[in-house]
Amino acid sequence: MRQWYLRITDYANRLLEGLNNVEFSDSMKEMQRNWIGKSEGAELDFDIINSEEKIKVYTTRPDTIFGVDFLVLAPEHELVQKITAEEQRSSINEYLHYVKSRSDRERISEVKQITGCFTGAFAINPFNGKQIPIWIAEYVLAGYGTGAIMAVPCGDQRDFSFAKHFHIPITNIIGENFNGNEANPTKEAVLSDADFLSGLKMADAIKVVIEKIEEKGIGRRKTNFKMRDAGFSRQRYWGEPFPVKWENGTAIPLDESQLPLELPHVETYGPGPEGEGPLANIASWTNKKLETSTMPGFAGSSWYFLRYMDPKNNNSFCDKKISDYWGQVDVYIGGTEHAVGHLLYSRMWTKVLYDLGLIGFDEPFKKLVNQGMIQGSSRFAYRVKGTNQFVSFGIKNQYMTDAIHVDVNFVDGIEMDVNAFKNWKPDFANADFILEDGKYICGTEVEKMSKSKFNTVNPDDLVDKYGADTFRMYEMFLGPIEQSKPWDTKGIEGVHRFLRKLWRMFFSDTNGKIWNEEKANDQEFKILHKTIRKIEADTENFSFNTAVSTFMVCVNELSEINCHKKEILDKLIILLAPYAPHIAEELWSQLGNEGSILNATFPAFEEKYLLETDKEYPISINGKMRTTISISLDANHPEVEQIVLSNDVVQKWLEGKTPKKIIFVKGKMINVVI
RNA sequence: GCCCAGGUGGCGGAAUUGGUAGACGCAGCAGACUCAAAAUCUGCCGUUCGCAAGGAUGUGCUGGUUCGAUUCCAGUCCUGGGCACCA
Structure with missing residues (x-):
């Protein structure tokens, strides 16, 4: 059977070179380089x-x-x-x-x-x-x-x-x-x-x-x-039809006036008489000698982002003025499974369209972020071979055992609820257990989440219990976005406590409203602007886990000094809105603000609140940190040396000797070399 | 076999260009409040010696560069991922 191929090999070298101009992860680039070979x-x-x-x-x-x-x-x-x-x-x-x-x-x-x-x-x-x-x-x-x-x-x-x-x-x-x-x-x-x-x-x-x-x-x-041309026809119904008809074995493109070519209605999706696609069964299609194969899934996915820019255009796939305006996709988030498929094809199509002068850029995605997978943390029970007896993890090596996946929902940490286990399946109703310290301890392993491994956690249950904001923030808090990590339901409490603590800055359980309209002081502004700076940077870097921890630090610090001032809290919840949108919106409205928080202006960072006159310098002796001394940031080297040498701790370590050298890095540290 | 990424407390992780390792959170321990529980709050929390003050040690392992290394260099081990008779 004749098949269509996409001549991607013509672009091999440019696909390779182009990797130098995009922000993809090293492993993603490496996969594409290997594939191009x-x-x-x-x-x-x-x-x-x-x-x-x-x-x-x-x-x-x-x-x-x-x-x-x-x-x-x-x-x-x-x-x-x-x-x-x-x-x-x-x-x-x-x-x-x-x-x-x-x-x-x-x-x-x-x-x-x-x-x-x-x-x-x-x-x-x-x-x-x-x-x-x-x-x-x-x-x-x-x-x-x-x-x-x-x-x-x-x-x-x-x-x-x-x-x-x-x-x-x-x-x-x-x-x-x-x-x-x-x-x-x-x-x-x-x-x-x-x-x-x-x-x-x-x-x-x-x-x-x-x-x-x-x-x-x-x-x-x-x-x-090494890269081969990509097979570009499928013998299936669902897929873009080729705008091509056959005349004496020659493929002739349809005239533009005959476009768009749409799939005909079919009753069944069975294959054609000689293994062709279902379209070969449609007389109205074959009478026109139209190609009966259809395009694969990656045809549309290679350029859909361009169509999104100009979805109602009936004359062209996307007006160049519009694609010039929107430009490349700034950030594309997806899994690595597309490394040598979709992500390579759409790079090629973009280059083709660029060569034809139809768009003004030749790489589709400026930056690619591969989010890691949330994995399951499986629990195992160990059945002694040939029996219905289960032995706890710590002493299982004394027996011949088979490991059996246990539903994580009746294991608290690693300790299994043996009664829940017995009720789980009829097979286990009469099970007995060899315990250690009176407990049945499970083995653990990090695996893909899967129902067959009984390690799935249902997000809906957690949203019901803690709310969507808590769930959303906890996912971000788990670790770097690109890293795969196991789900640990226990940790979600921490984020939930944080949001409750935030709420208590506005409303007390006993006295109701406690936020006020007082003017904020320098200390409070300092906490706020430190937070603004860090949240801005972390958000831009996709470092969401550290952003969440920054919010926690901020709320901890403001609570400590009993700050309940609207002037500060307004700004804080705007920062928080992308991370915990529901509670932020609610508090925004409770504070008496007009409209949605989504339309509020993002707070501007002001350096002036963070300016310091003194610095708590770490003092090292031979590279080991021994004490700290607060010294004016204006102090010059001789002044610093004098202060450091008169310090008791330094004197103790000197034991009467004269230091060989004193290294002073302004605003950073001081090292005394003996 | 080749290539890429990564090894930090009991756990998830932090440390922006070499400059106070362990932020933040979980778990744990001790305590306050309570008739009790929940909630909340306070303190401790790498290992080790010490009553303490303080010291030693510590970012997979072995070396190196440096006043100073989780960070840079060389070697090595391990884990995850990708590719694999590609000449």
Whole structure:
């Protein structure tokens, strides 16, 4: 069946280069780089004895040309039949039959198995005229490079194993760097017994050989990519239809006036007569000779963000003036599972649209944030083999046991409620338990949340109990957004207490309203502006866990000095609104403010409230912190030295000696070196 | 095997360019309030020696650079993730 392909390989290099201009995580960039799989090397032609044909090999290590002991073709290579010698033909055919019988799965899973077959033909090393045997083997892939390699057993482990297995003599070109027991893939060794390359370091020899190859006209510098073109048709109904019709085997694009092409109504979604998509069953469709495959899911997902900018436009996918205005997506949040799919395709489409002049940027997403997964923390009980007896975690090693997932909802921390366990499933009704210290302790493991692992926690239950704000803030408080971490329901109390404490700054349980309209003092402004600065920075950095802790510190500090002033509280709850929107909105209204807090102006940070005249300097003796001294920030080095040396603690450590040196970093620290 | 990220208290984690390690929270311990409970509040909380003051030690491990290293460098171990006969 004919299939459509997206020629993404044409963009391989630009997709690679473009990674330098986007803010993706290192691991995300690495995944894309691996997938694109750029490698630089050379193609090299080998003549074949008694044949007009040449074998083109691809190598990243042309420096090892004098260590070539054989060539290997992929079994699917087009020259295999042509060059095979008569006396080898039956063996070769047998091997080809064997390869064909093996599924991809087997080929991948039995990687270590060495198989191959000699063709009976010989090639000639273009540099020294040496005759080298030509083999075929399934470890060489038809789809990569030229489907043929030059094998250098002293430098490549697969080649080495192959040579050993088939008793092919090994040439050593790296002297004592090769020990005869395994290949050494180094580039640092100095070449020997390698003609004009002898004495050169391998890494340097690469360039020399490539120049020589091009000069002799027997090959060329060549870059290869692992990435393949992407299959772009699906034999399904749901998907954008291709605006293409077929005339005598030629695909003709529909005229723009015939667009948009919409999916026809169908009664059933069964496949077409010859395995095509469901559209092949629709006469009104096939009569027009329209393409019956549809596009895959990543077609639409590659450019939807552009359509969002201009969703009602009937003339174009998105007016350029509008995409110029909105520009790239500033922040894209998603999982790593899209690394080599959607995120690569949409980068390519954006480049295509940019090349066509239809948009003004060639990377879709400026910044990508991969949120971590909230994992489950599973609990296990240990059943003694062949019994209905369960042994506590700490003493389970005295028995042969099977671990069984236990529902986390009847385990408090790690202590299991044995009665709840008995009632859980009929099988366990008569279970008995071997306890430690009167308790049944469970084993734990962090895994994906999954019903089958009984480690799921239902957010709705928690929202019912604590409210959406608490739940939302606790999720943020758990840790850095990019990190996966296990859910721990116990910790949610802390965030809940914080919100209650916040509420008590406005209303007392006994006296009702306690917030007031008094003027705030410098100390209160200092606390507020310290908070504004930190919240602004943390929010921009997606450091939500530290932002939540900043709110806690702020409320702790304001409570300590009994601040209930609207002037301060107004600003605080505006900061809080993105983190705990419900309570912030409610308090905003309770404070008598007009309208929604969402329309309030974000408070401006003012440095002046944080200016200090003194600094509590840490004083180190030989790099170890011993005490602190409060010193004016204006003090210069000699003044500081005098203050420090007259300090009792410093005097004690000096033991009458004179310090060798006093290091003073203004506004930071002081270190006395004895 | 190759590549990437990461190893900090009982736990989740903090430490913005090398400058007071452990912020904030959970759990725990002791206490206040209460008939009691809940709620709230106070104190302690890396390890270790010490009644205390204070000292020693401490960011996976071994070295190095530095007045000073969780932070930089080299090596090594472990965990998580990705890729994998890609020549």
